[in-house]
Amino acid sequence: MGEAVGGLGVSVRVLMIGAHPDDEDTQLITYLAKGRHIETAYLSLTRGDGGQNLIGNELGPLLGMIRTQELLAARRIDGGRQYFTRAYDFGFSKTAAETFKHWPSDSILRDMISVIRAYRPQVIISVWSGTPRDGHGHHQVSGILSREAFDLAGDTVRYPRSATNGLGAWTPTVFYRSARVFGRGADQPMPGTLPIDVGAYDVLEGRTYAAIAAESRSQHRSQGQGNLAPLEPRLDHVRLEVALPPASSRDSTSLFAGMDTSFARFATLPLPAAARAAVDSLDGARTEIARRLHLADPWAAVVPIAHFLDLAQRAAAGARGCAATGMPVPVCAGAMGDFATTMDEQVRRAKRALLLAAG
Incomplete structure (x- = not known):
């Protein structure tokens, strides 16, 4: 969990x-x-x-x-x-x-x-x-x-x-x-x-x-x-x-030194308003999960995890031109491809967390 x-x-x-x-x-x-x-x-x-x-x-x-x-x-x-x-x-x-x-x-x-x-x-x-x-x-x-x-x-x-x-x-x-x-x-x-x-x-x-x-x-x-x-x-x-x-x-303290590894790197992407609002809300939703999570009582985190999942799904829906028939992964290039892949990962991880929290 x-x-x-x-x-x-x-x-x-x-x-x-x-x-x-x-x-x-x-x-x-x-x-x-x-x-x-x-x-x-x-x-x-x-x-x-x-x-x-x-x-x-x-x-x-x-x-x-x-x-x-x-x-x-x-x-x-x-x-x-x-x-x-x-x-x-x-x-x-x-x-x-x-x-x-x-x-x-x-x-x-x-x-x-x-x-x-x-x-x-x-x-x-x-x-x-x-x-x-x-x-x-x-x-x-x-x-x-x-x-x-x-x-x-x-x-x-x-x-x-x-x-x-x-x-x-x-x-x-x-x-x-x-x-x-x-x-x-x-x-x-x-x-x-x-x-x-x-x-x-x-x-x-x-x-x-x-x-x-x-x-x-x-x-x-x-x-x-x-x-x-x-x-x-x-x-x-x-x-x-x-x-x-x-x-x-760069410095030499991390594999990711000098990279923007946060959701903020998607700030300039041309996303629909609903997807943009969802992306901007993900960090807050994650903070709420951390606040509510107790491993001895994982059920307490079900609602905030479900909210994070909903936001991630709405964000993923905003990836334009990324879906292709028969392809299990997004096909778009560059930053939009990064965004689509990242949101798909967040959806997958949130689903697993939700299943575990719900028992």
């Missing part, structure tokens, strides 16, 4: 990109999704079809099906969402050049841009550096294409709407690369990076985000993943590579 209500009013999105199931930084996903109530997703280029199977005889596409379900199970625990491209895991590759011989880069890049335009993240985090130090050629290509997708998602000349299922352009705000450290030194600051305390304790869950992440990681059973949650402090690190506007106008 507390987690559901905590997500009301949070309107930013993060997309992490890697090559395989188990590449994802589960600790960071958990911290963002559960600790900060931020919409967080992992895009795996492949489904892990080319790996080994430690729990059965299934290989190839059948193993890809198993690892798809393992990823979905992991996201149910850590709170993230899951996306894929059509890249096929053909087994170990030594270099990016070798991987590009097997992967049609333009098709995979189109898939990645389609996900970005549908999900509309403000922040993209690449798990891999895109250099030979990544080792596996798939990892290197993942790092290379992640940056290209960030740069091209807003380019409707190179990738018109028709190439991405009618989805309008979207330009993410910042691009980070993971700078994780494993083992000794994982709890120490790293110069030039943003440290994130992924080992913090969640009072509602009764355990740390690292412990939740360890359970999520353990879902990768076909790869023998999983271990006991670390008890010591845990810092995660990311390194800023691109920021729009440039990083000189």
Whole structure:
């Protein structure tokens, strides 16, 4: 209940990109999704079809099906969402050049841009550096294409709407690369990076985000993943590579430094009067929910949550030109697309909170 209500009013999105199931930084996903109530997703280029199977005889596409379900199970625990491209895991590759011989880069890049335009993240985090130090050629290509997708998602000349299922352009705000450290030194600051305390304790869950992440990681059973949650402090690190506007106008204290993450960023959108009034009332409605909410008596919050839901639905109805037959997500571009996606999220979260409050 507390987690559901905590997500009301949070309107930013993060997309992490890697090559395989188990590449994802589960600790960071958990911290963002559960600790900060931020919409967080992992895009795996492949489904892990080319790996080994430690729990059965299934290989190839059948193993890809198993690892798809393992990823979905992991996201149910850590709170993230899951996306894929059509890249096929053909087994170990030594270099990016070798991987590009097997992967049609333009098709995979189109898939990645389609996900970005549908999900509309403000922040993209690449798990891999895109250099030979990544080792596996798939990892290197993942790092290379992640940056290209960030740069091209807003380019409707190179990738018109028709190439991405009618989805309008979207330009993410910042691009980070993971700078994780494993083992000794994982709890120490790293110069030039943003440290994130992924080992913090969640009072509602009764355990740390690292412990939740360890359970999520353990879902990768076909790869023998999983271990006991670390008890010591845990810092995660990311390194800023691109920021729009440039990083000189930002500080380094938050993934979202310099961004307007409030509903106020929609103040200049041309919305119908009813939708505008609803948007302007959302913050007040959220404050009333916080005032009335008592976890021992969630029923007291039913009326204010229902009011927030009504406002979010009226606001969502004001998104012009965003609905398209057969499309489960808004198709409009730019700020209106951000608005439509955000209001849809608020409606979904408010419905869940209302169901929980009502018992």
